[in-house]
């Protein structure tokens with residue numbers, strides 16, 4: 414963190430990514446609500462119902478994710494369950510699964526605050542039969558791993574029509590894969606992520622998420638993870654005054670808040686409605702600090718994982734971004 418003090422002021426988007434000046438300003442923002450206590454310790458009571466964390470690495474063993482989450486001061490985390498490059502992965506060893514469960518229990522992580530992220534290879538909406546079948550099999554494999562790890566949620570990108578089928582037909586395929594995976598596994602909830610509406614991806618509009626949910630037989634086993642960058646890029650204006658509230662209201666009307674299982678907290682490099690999936694550090698993009706302040710003070714977002722997937726920059730990595738978000742909590 415830059416040592417120089419600077420009075421916090423309103424950030425304009427064009428001031429973003431200016432290196433050290435940005436860091437100083439972040440310090441300023443942070444001190445703002447902290448009654449001159451310095452920044453050495455965040456009040457543990459502030460944001461006690463908010464489970465802010467980040468997507469952490471599993472390199473060196475899946476249980477390492479727990480250690481990394483603790484190291485960055487997170488209270489929730491996301492992780493991949495294997496390599497992102499191959500359709501077939503070595504089986505999860507029972508030793509690794511036990512180590513993971515032990516680490517979670519010892520560190521006090523509730524499984525509802527852990528959200529595994531699916532492989533990017535998967536396209537459960539693919540019009541190509543071979544890709545659809547491989548995706549469906551991978552979904553079953555991922556959800557079985559969740560069960561072995563004692564986890565209850567699994568987050569995936571819905572899928573893409575590749576432009577050769579309609580959104581509805583794509584939604585139908587996605588639901589078909591989910592229904593199949595529900596038959597093959599028990600209890601794990603499939604959590605659909607909203608997309609930025611790029612190309613032929615499905616799930617950018619809340620109505621498309623609703624369309625998939627409507628086609629899932631066991632609706633107690635389907636939910637949604639709302640990515641703030643994706644929502645903004647899809648045209649949901651979180652940056653407007655009162656934007657967080659109105660976007661959540663709209664989500665409630667179209668999908669239903671009872672389906673909301675998690676948020677991905679990312680600022681957006683791209684502008685409103687740009688349909689580009691370009692994550693930015695919290696407060697440094699087009700969404701901006703005021704929206705994130707509203708998010709961490711929104712009671713409808715209590716007790717669910719709020720997970721960062723931001724690029725990070727020197728002096729403003731996950732640790733500092735999580736710390737900053739907690740400092741924005743009023744109570």
Ligand SMILES: [Zn+2]
Pocket residue numbers: 530570606
């Ligand atoms: Zn994602």
Ligand SMILES: [Zn+2]
Pocket residue numbers: 640642643690691692
């Ligand atoms: Zn993204």
